[in-house]
Ligand SMILES: NC(=O)c1ccc[n+]([C@@H]2O[C@H](COP(=O)([O-])OP(=O)(O)OC[C@H]3O[C@@H](n4cnc5c(N)ncnc54)[C@H](O)[C@@H]3O)[C@@H](O)[C@H]2O)c1
């Protein structure tokens with residue numbers, strides 16, 4: 124006897140079954156809370172394995188996870204390469220493999236790029252909901268790549284900012300961003316100009332050295348720090364890290380992978396899942412950083428959502 128062949132869900136199918144990042148927010152909140160509940164949360168998720176491909180400035184990440192609550196077993200394979208300006212391929216490419224947890228059979232292979240873009244932005248939206256200052260008016264995005272777009276989409280849907288600003292190292296991509304999204308976006312010529320007075324800041328760059336400096340920050344601002352996922356990479360300077368209350372997705376991952384956390388020696392206050400559960404407070408009146416490394420369990424719940432919708436024939 125052999126298992127039924129695995130389904131292949133290309134990016135169009137994933138997009139069709141996962142059209143909006145916000146659809147995932149309830150299951151992501153549950154997954155974050157379960158992850159931060161230890162053994163009783165039923166999440167098994169080792170820190171990802173990352174293989175450097177030094178010759179080409181690239182990395183291969185392997186991200187397995189099992190959620191007992193969702194009864195879902197996946198692994199994501201993701202490559203991330205420092206972008207060559209003339210490169211025609213995206214800097215991040217991914218697939219997610221979904222297994223039948225009862226017998227180990229492979230059920231589906233699906234595009235992982237859309238899942239990565241949307242689940243990351245949805246988790247940042249969750250962090251922002253808890254940690255942004257009351258009456259936040261100004262959103263600032265540093266970076267104009269894939270994650271900038273996915274964050275913009277879910278943030279505009281979930282919150283009501285009066286002003287959105289963007290800065291990018293290559294200004295023409297910031298201009299392109301401002302022209303292609305639905306609402307008004309102000310293109311800034313420097314990161315400092317974009318950050319000063321901002322209430323919520325999203326850093327979504329491939330920077331390896333700080334691009335956000337503490338001296339620019341409005342007290343009480345909330346920062347979602349999405350890039351710099353290597354132990355020697357930074358997006359935030361020491362002043363940001365030391366003068367903010369630091370939330371992370373996973374303590375273990377942050378202490379292994381985040382240059383911003385490791386090199387600044389900043390103290391981790393809480394995992395986001397602990398805030399969702401209510402065992403650690405959200406402190407929206409303080410300046411807060413949510414350092415996101417990205418967790419396999421987020422891909423697991425996203426892949427389950429896509430697969431369940433697809434197999435129901437929606
Ligand atoms: N935390 C998570 O869960 C998660 C998930 C996916 C991606 N990421 C990270 O988010 C970041 C953005 O990912 P993406 O898919 O949007 O990448 P992308 O390649 O689409 O965009 C990268 C952006 O960074 C800018 N950039 C590149 N090098 C820079 C530098 N040295 N200084 C300043 N800006 C620079 C580029 O101009 C571009 O706007 C990456 O660091 C990526 O690894 C995190």
Ligand SMILES: O=C(O)[C@@H]1CCCCN1
Pocket residue numbers: 184201203215239352416417418
């Ligand atoms: O969680 C993720 O999917 C990404 C992969 C690339 C590095 C940063 N984190």
